[in-house]
Amino acid sequence: MSKAPKKTGDDHVRQFTVQHDDNDVRLDRWFKRQLPEVGFATVSRWARTGQIRVDGKRADVDTRVLKGQVVRVPPGGAIIPGPKGQRERKPLTDAQIALAESMVLEKDRAAIILNKPPGLATQGGTGTFEHVDGLLDAFVGETDARPRLVHRLDKDTSGVVLVARSANSAAFFSKRFSGRTARKIYWALIVGIPDIKDGIIELPISKQPGTGGEKMMVDESGEGQSARTRYRVISRAGNSAAWVELQPLTGRTHQLRVHMAAIGHPIVGDGKYGGQTAFLTGSISRKMHLHARRLRIEHPEGDLIDVTAPLPEHFAASMAQLGFHEEDGDLAIDPIKPIPEKTMQKRAAKAHSKEYRKERRGERRKRADGGVASGGGGRKATGKRAVAEAALAPKRKSGPRKPVDGAPTRSGPKPVGKPPLGDKKPAVRTPAAKKPRSDKPAARKPAAPRSAPARPKGPPKGKAG
Template sequence: MTTSTPQTSSVQLIEVPPELAGQRIDNFLVNVLKGVPKTLIYRILRKGEVRVNKGRIKPEYKIQSGDIVRVPPVRLPERDEPVPVAQGLLQRLEAAIVYEDKALIVLNKPAGIAVHGGSGLNFGVIEAFRQLRPDAKELELVHRLDRDTSGLLMIAKKRSMLRHLHTALRGDGVDKRYMALVRGHWATGKKQVNAPLLKSNLRSGERMVEVNDEGKEALTVFRVLRRFGDFATMVEARPITGRTHQIRVHALHAGHAIAGDSKYGDEDFTREIRELGGKRLFLHAYALVVPLPDGGELKLEAPVDEMWAQTVERLSAT
């Protein structure tokens, strides 16, 4: 049996074509450097080895038509070497698909699975789907869900669908609704939280978000779905803006931490919910309405997992 040595790529200078304008540089590099771990891509971005028009850029930079991207030499995987995604996870994600057509996949993402590799993870949902759908060469995440949040997640199979949905997300064309189990009695009259959010990175590299006047505008509309005495409330959350950790931080700001939230939660409340069997973050993207390019509308709902359902059942009985 012979083994081949992984190759090291040479420096590439790539001119961005018009159809890729608006894409984040990290996602652009994922496609250029097929199979290269996302951790390595972020490392070369962080070190300033990737240049656009001879200047340094951040991972969130959006490339423009005509940009000249300098891609440094990186070690490439062996030809056709697949992302090592466990078979059990592949089957689980395949079973989680709630909608698929020639341009779009929507799945009910399980809690605990990251949407993409990075931060010590070799793979996430998008890497798994590139293995599940090898003929779909343009697979990209349309949006993101936190690793511990479950629910409806969109993956575009075509660049045209990705652009269409990004345009819809920037406007008010997409309606995303979440369910959250929060501490205490959420007042019926408390229908929205309008508080600016500021992102910061801790020394450990962990990302935290806080309400801060210097942050970006953020608005979440809430609605009470069900009460469990004064102990807990099930609320619907509809984020009007799409900031990182928005619902989690806005719920905390309103005085009602989400159960199972290790970053912004309440330890005592989380412990009590865990004692009922709820060993997860109780935030679930359950409903989605998106406009389709042909003028139609896609409406989807995703059920909660068994752990969530059983915990709520036990909570009702207490």
């Protein structure tokens, strides 16, 4: 029984010119972008047998292609079925295309700025079928490359989302976000009034155990990640609620929500971290009131992107009911004060000690798993055997150690220096302690046998007659 032939691509040699967006990328990554239906194994075989040429020369999978070079691709190429291959995206409906276009605030050759509505996820996941990433197919016809996300917002958070339109612009924007040079301004309605009107919350954050990473918590045990948030109170509605501006100085998951709940002022509608206290009475919406209001970031061409997103309907309605006016909220963006050098040194030392503790903890766990005692090379006894060995082991007597017989003793502090000549006293020696006599008489040693007297040398003399 013969096997079914593999699906192949084109049956003729193809040539592609490397574009600006693919400049200085590996050849295998170039194939993944331009010909995703060709598997990595096929690309490796073509490169190994010399069928792939870059400007007429042989190339390996790790060869970096440059703008303007011509890549020769041989005919064929197996299409990998299953989840490892390129999944075909379903075409968007007219309603989805209209939704994607309605979110656009600004766009140019490098980026598209969207205003994400609340309730729409940024990326897909388990049980999530409609998200911003899936709606980006609506902009594929306008550019050669598919737009890609650079950062994310929570599902229930609304506001500014930046989407890069090329690989180079995505790398540029990602570097600005990770380098903390991009400024993000959030608006939020919180429960209660903070005592400090303008402050910085600095509390480490880690994943809460037992939640599968879906919930975060404040962790001051030394294992949490550092997180800093600046807040400014814009206005207040009596003692029940306040309108605040939030600036995340670090980018931890759920950072703003965790920090505001930690100081006793959860975001209105955030039942995940604020519980029942996060909901106001009356006709105030129960949706979360957290909005990414403004984004200021550098542009790849040297300009500055500074865009503001309008409020969603439920947020604007709550603002009106509480007596807040939107025009009072756009405060000036203050420059971030540099962190003192001593503080940075302390943080570096703290991070180093944290890593050292982790390594030591790992070593102790390895010893415990192997059953080796920390003080010796043998296995540590457990159970009844350990009890029996402890009973047979010689017991140590507690208390001060007794002086050895015959050792001199001295009381008082040691004299410093030499006494003067006139006051010189004879040295006094402490007699050695005598050994106690035994009651039994000492056994006498047997006398050594006497030897015969030595005979005189020479011949014997005769008797006198």
